Amino acid sequence: MSEFAKTDRNRVKRGHKRALYDEDTVHRILDSHFLCHVSFEIAGQPHIVPTSYWREGNRLYWHGASKSRMIQHLSGGNPASVCVTQLDGLVLARSAFNTSVNYRSVICFGVPELVTDDAEFDRQMELFFDLLAPARWGQLRPMTAQERKATGMVVMEIEDASAKVRAGGPGDADEADWPIWAGHVDIHTVSGSAHEAPEGAQAPLNHGVLPTYHRLRQEK
Amino acid sequence: MSEFAKTDRNRVKRGHKRALYDEDTVHRILDSHFLCHVSFEIAGQPHIVPTSYWREGNRLYWHGASKSRMIQHLSGGNPASVCVTQLDGLVLARSAFNTSVNYRSVICFGVPELVTDDAEFDRQMELFFDLLAPARWGQLRPMTAQERKATGMVVMEIEDASAKVRAGGPGDADEADWPIWAGHVDIHTVSGSAHEAPEGAQAPLNHGVLPTYHRLRQEK
Numbered sequence: 001m002s003e004f005a006k007t008d009r010n011r012v013k014r015g016h017k018r019a020l021y022d023e024d025t026v027h028r029i030l031d032s033h034f035l036c037h038v039s040f041e042i043a044g045q046p047h048i049v050p051t052s053y054w055r056e057g058n059r060l061y062w063h064g065a066s067k068s069r070m071i072q073h074l075s076g077g078n079p080a081s082v083c084v085t086q087l088d089g090l091v092l093a094r095s096a097f098n099t100s101v102n103y104r105s106v107i108c109f110g111v112p113e114l115v116t117d118d119a120e121f122d123r124q125m126e127l128f129f130d131l132l133a134p135a136r137w138g139q140l141r142p143m144t145a146q147e148r149k150a151t152g153m154v155v156m157e158i159e160d161a162s163a164k165v166r167a168g169g170p171g172d173a174d175e176a177d178w179p180i181w182a183g184h185v186d187i188h189t190v191s192g193s194a195h196e197a198p199e200g201a202q203a204p205l206n207h208g209v210l211p212t213y214h215r216l217r218q219e220k
Numbered sequence: 221m222s223e224f225a226k227t228d229r230n231r232v233k234r235g236h237k238r239a240l241y242d243e244d245t246v247h248r249i250l251d252s253h254f255l256c257h258v259s260f261e262i263a264g265q266p267h268i269v270p271t272s273y274w275r276e277g278n279r280l281y282w283h284g285a286s287k288s289r290m291i292q293h294l295s296g297g298n299p300a301s302v303c304v305t306q307l308d309g310l311v312l313a314r315s316a317f318n319t320s321v322n323y324r325s326v327i328c329f330g331v332p333e334l335v336t337d338d339a340e341f342d343r344q345m346e347l348f349f350d351l352l353a354p355a356r357w358g359q360l361r362p363m364t365a366q367e368r369k370a371t372g373m374v375v376m377e378i379e380d381a382s383a384k385v386r387a388g389g390p391g392d393a394d395e396a397d398w399p400i401w402a403g404h405v406d407i408h409t410v411s412g413s414a415h416e417a418p419e420g421a422q423a424p425l426n427h428g429v430l431p432t433y434h435r436l437r438q439e440k
Contacts, residue, residue: 039268193404
């Protein structure tokens with residue numbers, strides 16, 4: 001099993017028993033979502049931006065407006081860190097100190113660069129759409145030259161990364177005499193109703209393929 | 221209506237029509253969640269950490285292990301940015317360029333400092349628990365001196381902030397002839413089952429109060 005090296009920046013110091021460095025765990029958590037937060041720094045000022053992303057191999061991809069501060073800065077050889085967090089539950093212990101949340105999170109470090117090759121840009125866009133709505137890329141009205149120009153895509157080789165996972169109950173059985181309810185409450189992110197755009201004659205929505213982000217549970 | 225000043229760091233440049241700077245909107249989005257991502261920079265390296273948080277007035281609070289890198293760094297007069305994101309849906313347009321997500325997000329800037337006053341620490345912990353599980357703070361086994369010492373709480377006055385909100389369908393009615401389904405699919409974060417810790421005699425869980433994070437929808 002391949003592992004990310006522990007370096008000064010990715011080593012989990014607090015709660016280190018919850019830390020995992022193997023590529024399988026890191027990649028599995030990265031593949032469980034499409035929303036990340038990107039951290040970068042301009043002239044001593046930390047910035048943070050939420051954005052959609054996808055993964056291929058040991059590389060993260062995301063895109064934005066070519067002229068956005070984030071894309072401009074992160075296509076110039078500057079470092080970034082990227083975090084993906086799945087919130088899985090609230091852990092209600094008998095004490096404040098043991099109260100916690102259940103989660104799966106990954107933090108990745110690297111130096112993004114711009115994807116400049118048109119064929120690679122297209123191939124990555126297809127991978128992204130396969131994540132959001134399989135097979136849709138080939139059905140979309142094709143991108144225009146102007147739209148391509150306005151879209152900046154970056155790729156970040158993951159230089160090092162760490163995952164942190166907490167699951168299950170409060171683990172404070174030694175305080176079981178304290179007379180309040182203790183346990184954990186699940187939190188789920190689920191896909192809900194599909195709302196058809198009112199205008200135009202539409203092909204039917206293929207519920208088996210389209211809605212949507214196939215890793216979400218369907219809401220009953 | 222009070223507004224945050226637009227500065228070089230909080231002004232939304234791309235998608236500026238979705239930007240909002242009024243305190244009411246910023247505070248409402250901050251109050252809709254308890255998970256944020258904190259961005260900070262140590263010696264040129266951007267870091268990012270997911271953590272729970274809460275708000276009082278125009279101040280954000282979060283806590284962590286006193287000895288964690290984040291708390292150590294952010295109690296030393298260093299700037300941070302904090303992002304809260306609610307993912308509300310996936311927007312499936314007829315083109316890649318108009319494909320989007322629905323969301324409510326806030327980015328806040330400031331310089332955190334350590335909460336050192338014991339009474340204020342307690343008052344803030346109570347506010348935090350009121351968010352997670354109302355009335356629970358008063359029922360918990362009290363914090364020990366050692367637990368207090370191990371817990372670092374920081375407060376960040378929000379110096380400036382911006383909110384960004386997208387809702388509704390794809391808005392590409394001018395391309396309604398393109399023959400694929402278009403619309404948006406909701407995404408919800410919901411609370412699910414409560415799992416009682418197996419050990420000990422427990423008081424019953426008051427479902428009206430406890431589970432949990434009262435802003436989540438209850439799963440059916």
